[in-house]
Amino acid sequence: MEYFFSKEHEWVKISGTTATVGISDHAAHELGDITFVELPQVGKTVKQFDTLAAIESVKAASDIYAPVSGKVIAVNETLENAPEVVNESAEESGWICVLEISDPAEVKNLMNRASYDEYLATL
Amino acid sequence: MEQLKSTPLTSHHRALGSLMAPFGGWDMPIQYEGIIAEHRACREQAALFDICHMGEFIFSGDFVKDGLEDVFTFSVASIPVGRSRYGFLLNETGGIIDDLIVFRLADDKAMIVVNAATADNDFEVIKGRLTGGGIANVTAVTGKLDLQGPLSREVMSRLFEPSVCNLPYFKFTTAKVLGFEAIVSRTGYTGELGFEIFIPEAKIPELWEMILADDRVKPAGLGSRDILRLEVGYSLYGSDLSEQITPLEAGLDSFVNFDKNFIGKDALLKQKTEGLTRIKVPFRVASRRSPRHDYRIMKDGADVGVVTSGAFSPMLGCGIGIGFVSPQMAAPGTLLTIVHDKVSMDAEVCQLPFFKEGSLRN
Numbered sequence: 001m002e003y004f005f006s007k008e009h010e011w012v013k014i015s016g017t018t019a020t021v022g023i024s025d026h027a028a029h030e031l032g033d034i035t036f037v038e039l040p041q042v043g044k045t046v047k048q049f050d051t052l053a054a055i056e057s058v059k060a061a062s063d064i065y066a067p068v069s070g071k072v073i074a075v076n077e078t079l080e081n082a083p084e085v086v087n088e089s090a091e092e093s094g095w096i097c098v099l100e101i102s103d104p105a106e107v108k109n110l111m112n113r114a115s116y117d118e119y120l121a122t123l
Numbered sequence: 124m125e126q127l128k129s130t131p132l133t134s135h136h137r138a139l140g141s142l143m144a145p146f147g148g149w150d151m152p153i154q155y156e157g158i159i160a161e162h163r164a165c166r167e168q169a170a171l172f173d174i175c176h177m178g179e180f181i182f183s184g185d186f187v188k189d190g191l192e193d194v195f196t197f198s199v200a201s202i203p204v205g206r207s208r209y210g211f212l213l214n215e216t217g218g219i220i221d222d223l224i225v226f227r228l229a230d231d232k233a234m235i236v237v238n239a240a241t242a243d244n245d246f247e248v249i250k251g252r253l254t255g256g257g258i259a260n261v262t263a264v265t266g267k268l269d270l271q272g273p274l275s276r277e278v279m280s281r282l283f284e285p286s287v288c289n290l291p292y293f294k295f296t297t298a299k300v301l302g303f304e305a306i307v308s309r310t311g312y313t314g315e316l317g318f319e320i321f322i323p324e325a326k327i328p329e330l331w332e333m334i335l336a337d338d339r340v341k342p343a344g345l346g347s348r349d350i351l352r353l354e355v356g357y358s359l360y361g362s363d364l365s366e367q368i369t370p371l372e373a374g375l376d377s378f379v380n381f382d383k384n385f386i387g388k389d390a391l392l393k394q395k396t397e398g399l400t401r402i403k404v405p406f407r408v409a410s411r412r413s414p415r416h417d418y419r420i421m422k423d424g425a426d427v428g429v430v431t432s433g434a435f436s437p438m439l440g441c442g443i444g445i446g447f448v449s450p451q452m453a454a455p456g457t458l459l460t461i462v463h464d465k466v467s468m469d470a471e472v473c474q475l476p477f478f479k480e481g482s483l484r485n
Contacts, residue, residue: 027262032154032157032158032346033157033158033159033160035159035411035413035435036410036411036412036413036435038412056411056413056435058158058159058346058350058413058434058435061412061413061415061463061466062251078145083411084159
């Protein structure tokens with residue numbers, strides 16, 4: 001299934017009306033050892049690019065933005081006590097939450113993997 | 124801006140894939156494999172740190188007659204040869220110019236080990252206070268490696284005589300290694316059993332390689348060192364200590380000897396009489412969130428102080444920090460809130476050290 005990426009280094013994988021969200025391998029690597037993930041409340045609704053969650057590492061505290069608009073329907077509770085899973089597998093088992101999305105067309109504001117890789121090369 | 128100084132290990136660090144950053148005017152390794160992994164290596168096995176950036180001065184002369192005895196907050200003349208002592212160099216207002224360790228090398232000789240960022244100024248200040256004798260800044264020709272961790276004595280036993288490996292805490296000795304006289308000291312900055320080794324700068328790469336050849340030892344950077352020292356409550360100059368903070372405010376009275384003379388004594392005595400308006404406070408966060416330098420400390424909605432050091436503690440599994448508040452807020456059990464932008468975390472004043480099970484005195 002195809003991943004789309006934001007300029008703020010979130011990824012989203014869309015399946016029907018649901019979207020799984022996380023941070024990219026690049027972002028996890030840049031943050032260094034991740035020590036805390038503030039998961040969003042289930043039921044919270046967010047607009048595309050609004051603050052969705054927060055993440056802290058040995059280096060910095062950062063916000064995670066919603067790559068698409070939607071309502072939070074599930075969160076990855078494993079991360080509460082094992083945030084290091086994001087370092088180990090940012091784009092698979094280190095997912096942050098699942099959104100129920102209203103407008104799949106919003107992916108036009110995101111990059112596919114090839115474009116994201118090109119974008120990373122410019123940073 | 125002044126050019127960054129390099130230790131003789133820069134190419135070694137880069138070959139190990141380290142992330143480098145400026146620290147105290149030096150280009151230093153922050154991490155290799157990762158800060159948490161290096162922290163664990165030091166708590167569980169052994170870690171090797173490049174500490175060549177720290178400053179070293181050699182004093183020769185009569186400790187009392189030449190004025191060295193009055194320079195620091197502790198007596199240097201009463202340190203037995205082969206022992207070292209920690210304390211402060213103060214300004215007239217009692218503020219901390221630096222925290223340092225003096226090693227008594229001989230009746231008429233001492234090595235003074237200071238922080239990197241403050242070294243040049245320290246040297247001028249100390250020199251200016253001496254009335255005789257000689258002092259030399261040997262930082263550029265003196266290298267220092269710290270081997271720390273519960274297995275460090277076993278690792279040392281492959282390189283040094285048993286008498287060196289069995290040194291008691293805060294004792295040091297000279298020992299031959301790589302054909303040179305090294306100073307080996309049972310001190311460190313991690314709360315673990317460990318050794319600080321001083322040898323000529325030119326021999327550092329060889330010693331680094333020799334110690335790392337033992338596969339129980341991992342190279343560790345300043346990132347893990349900062350968490351290690353905070354977990355055991357050691358202060359970091361430039362963060363927790365400065366020229367605006369006195370040893371009394373920093374809760375380090377036990378390193379100040381009021382039975383002798385030193386610059387800043389009058390200011391400290393005055394502070395003792397009048398009472399402190401702020402004091403160092405250690406606190407634990409109720410979550411895995413990290414407090415960080417310059418975050419504000421709040422109590423019942425009012426801003427009551429500032430965080431000077433903070434981190435996630437891998438040993439405690441929560442955020443820990445040190446800050447400064449008024450003495451009324453410093454009692455263990457006091458509930459505080461740490462705030463920065465949108466981030467807010469509940470915290471509780473505790474006692475030092477945060478982590479008590481280190482191998483330091485093994």
